[in-house]
Amino acid sequence: MAQDEIFERVKKIIIDQLGVEGPLVIMEASFIDDLGADSLEIVDLIMAFEGEFGITIPDEDAEDLSTVRDAVEYLRQSTKES
Amino acid sequence: MKAAPPRGGPPPRGGVWRERVSPKVSKRRVVVTGMGVMSPVGTSIPEFWENLKAGKSGIRRITRFDAEAYPCQIAAEVDFDVTAYIDRREARKMDRFSQFAVVASRMAFADAALDGVFDPVRSGVLIGTGIGGMETFDRETRVLMEKGPDRVSPFFIPMMIANMASGQVSIDLGLKGPINTVVAACASGTSAIGDAYEIVVRGDADLMVCGGTEAPITPTALAGFSAMKALSTRNDLGPGACRPFDRGRDGFVMGEGAGALVLESLNSAMARGARIYAEVAGYGMSSDAYHITAPSPAGEGAARAMKAAMASAGITPGDVDYVNAHGTSTLYNDLNETLAIKEVLGDRAYKVMVSSVKSMIGHLLGAAGAVETIATVLALREGVVPPTINYRERDPECDLDYVPNQARKADIKVALKNSFGFGGQNACLAIRRFEG
Numbered sequence: 001m002a003q004d005e006i007f008e009r010v011k012k013i014i015i016d017q018l019g020v021e022g023p024l025v026i027m028e029a030s031f032i033d034d035l036g037a038d039s040l041e042i043v044d045l046i047m048a049f050e051g052e053f054g055i056t057i058p059d060e061d062a063e064d065l066s067t068v069r070d071a072v073e074y075l076r077q078s079t080k081e082s
Numbered sequence: 083m084k085a086a087p088p089r090g091g092p093p094p095r096g097g098v099w100r101e102r103v104s105p106k107v108s109k110r111r112v113v114v115t116g117m118g119v120m121s122p123v124g125t126s127i128p129e130f131w132e133n134l135k136a137g138k139s140g141i142r143r144i145t146r147f148d149a150e151a152y153p154c155q156i157a158a159e160v161d162f163d164v165t166a167y168i169d170r171r172e173a174r175k176m177d178r179f180s181q182f183a184v185v186a187s188r189m190a191f192a193d194a195a196l197d198g199v200f201d202p203v204r205s206g207v208l209i210g211t212g213i214g215g216m217e218t219f220d221r222e223t224r225v226l227m228e229k230g231p232d233r234v235s236p237f238f239i240p241m242m243i244a245n246m247a248s249g250q251v252s253i254d255l256g257l258k259g260p261i262n263t264v265v266a267a268c269a270s271g272t273s274a275i276g277d278a279y280e281i282v283v284r285g286d287a288d289l290m291v292c293g294g295t296e297a298p299i300t301p302t303a304l305a306g307f308s309a310m311k312a313l314s315t316r317n318d319l320g321p322g323a324c325r326p327f328d329r330g331r332d333g334f335v336m337g338e339g340a341g342a343l344v345l346e347s348l349n350s351a352m353a354r355g356a357r358i359y360a361e362v363a364g365y366g367m368s369s370d371a372y373h374i375t376a377p378s379p380a381g382e383g384a385a386r387a388m389k390a391a392m393a394s395a396g397i398t399p400g401d402v403d404y405v406n407a408h409g410t411s412t413l414y415n416d417l418n419e420t421l422a423i424k425e426v427l428g429d430r431a432y433k434v435m436v437s438s439v440k441s442m443i444g445h446l447l448g449a450a451g452a453v454e455t456i457a458t459v460l461a462l463r464e465g466v467v468p469p470t471i472n473y474r475e476r477d478p479e480c481d482l483d484y485v486p487n488q489a490r491k492a493d494i495k496v497a498l499k500n501s502f503g504f505g506g507q508n509a510c511l512a513i514r515r516f517e518g
Contacts, residue, residue: 017173040175043236056232 001080007072008054013048014068017041027069053079112282113516114359115289116196116344116350118189119458120182122158122337122443127193130453131460135489136467139321139442141335146299153311156323157299158337158444175237176250177215178297182449183247184254187291191255192343197400198290199354200453206287207252208278209342210270210294211321212448213303214244219301238293247295251342259287265448267503268408269367270294271341272451276365276509278345278354288350293452295340307336310375313414324445326327327416327484329477334410341452343459354419359458360459363397363496363514366390370506377414377502381422384408387508388426388498396497396514398479403466403494407460408502409438410445419500420480421450435492437485451501455511458499462515467492 011025018035031037037045046062049055055078057065065071077081086196117127122140124130133140137419140158151156164173167185176184187207191197218241225233240246245263252261260281264274271294278292307313314333316323323487351358368390370383377384392398408419416438424431441458446453461467466489499511 017174021173022260028285042238045232047235051233064445 001070001076005066005074006075006079009052010049010068010072010075013045013052017045017048025068027067027072029068030066031068032066049075055079083248083450086168087430089187107334110277110283111283111348112345112361112362113348113351114343114459115346115356116190116192116194116323117359117459118186118191118193118321118342119339119453119456120162120186120341121341121453122160125160125162127456128191130456134439134442134457135466137442137469137471137487137489138338139324139471141324141444143317143320144299145241147301149304152304153308153315154304154335155317155334156314157322158335159299160327160339175241177218177241177246178338179211179213179215180241180247180250182297183209183293183295183342184250184340185495186293186342187251187255187342188297190291190293190344192358192439194346196344200289202258204288205257206261206278206281206290206409207248207255207257208260208262208264208274208281208290208292209247209251209340210264210266210448210452211244211247212265212267212270212296213298215242215246216298218242218305219300231248233254235273243318255291259290260290261378261477266509267505268447268450269324269503269507269509270448270451271453271499272455272499272501272509272511273507275345275362275452275455276341276367277509279362279365282345282347289344289346291344293340293342294446294449296447296449298336298447299337299338304336314411319415323474324411324441325474326407326411326441326470327420327477327480328473329475331411331413331416333412334440335444337446338449339443339446339453340449341456343452358516360462361516362431362511362516364391364393364395364512366392366394366510368508370508372506373502377418378506381418381420381425383506384502384508385425386421387422387510388422388500391498395514397496397512399427401496402427402430402434402498403492403495404458404461405434405436406497407436407438407456408500409440409470410438415502417479418504423482431482434483435467435485435490436482437470439468451499451509454501455499457514458497458513462494462497462513465491465493467494
């Protein structure tokens, strides 16, 4: 899957769940520092990514996903393998 | 005289402790200074009150899900778009019962004109609910069954737990004083107001945002109440199905919503020149200690709660003008409540007005007592008693003045608000028109 497509799908989930404005959701944005997510919202986001892309993200991997870029890159790798 | 040993120590030699006699001081007075409502007949106080006086029903076919397979297919739903009130990000982390509570509490707080003039640590919150986040529970249980434990939302627990309405209200309004939740089935709303009243009387807070909330129109709740044969099955009658005290009553109709009141010490209200709606004069509760769902014979437990509220308010039967009834439209509640009113008020029972607004808004379970207390306060303030609609045929055993079908102008000074819950929990508030 192309990175752009993954980004758009990730962005849509973030906007939907965190209620942030679209322009704030950039690759460099940190879920906690820039998008204001709390620990439960991050768990919820990861679960939404899993549902959207039909994969399972182990907890130890999820812990490393702190920015939008981390998530997009991880999802690109995961969907490539499957 | 020797100093008293610590509490719990042995009694003094040769005798028992003398009861501690406090100097005769009058109770702190508590008044209502703000109200907010999310109801099936209105999502503002004026709309709600106008519709009650007009005898308008909010009962109709259930739209929140397909109820075709259920014996009862009617309910009183709140027409409500949460995003018009609460930021979407916050709203999606709240079950519907918390959303109702937050919106009603904000309304009450604004109504009391408290913004910027209240002391947060002297201000508390006490919202009752019969169930809690039923819709969230239903949804996440389905997720667990269909998709497995990994897919259950991290917000499941904080959305479902019954105290989260109080929690969300405290966060939303910045109330840092006493906080609690009453879970007393259908007496929750009335008990929450009563407990909040006691907190202000005690002096633990100067003001309390209190009331009740419920969002029970879900498949499992409907199935559960249906299984108990508690609900009306007159689906075709819709708005005419709920008939409290009528001979043809056949069960209650579920409703949803929330009622919130700002209770404030009279001193605090006077000091800031607040508008005062009415005075909460007393509160009583009792337990049937009889059966999990059936009321005790002859309304014996209900009568004791009413007597306790009257004693707390220092009033006698002759003072009571109006009883805002629990009046669910079930065979047993309405009969036993009538018997309880007669037991408590004696001959006066035939002179007071008794009405049930459930005939119009359905049974809001844990929110019922709060929304109905608001109606009671408005009745006292305006001198208009809301009717019991759908009253057609007199039941020989229910022979009081139920204010049938038409609101009535009446110069009322004191009202009692009854609520009775499964588990045999009875609560009653005495409310007085405020006259300084």
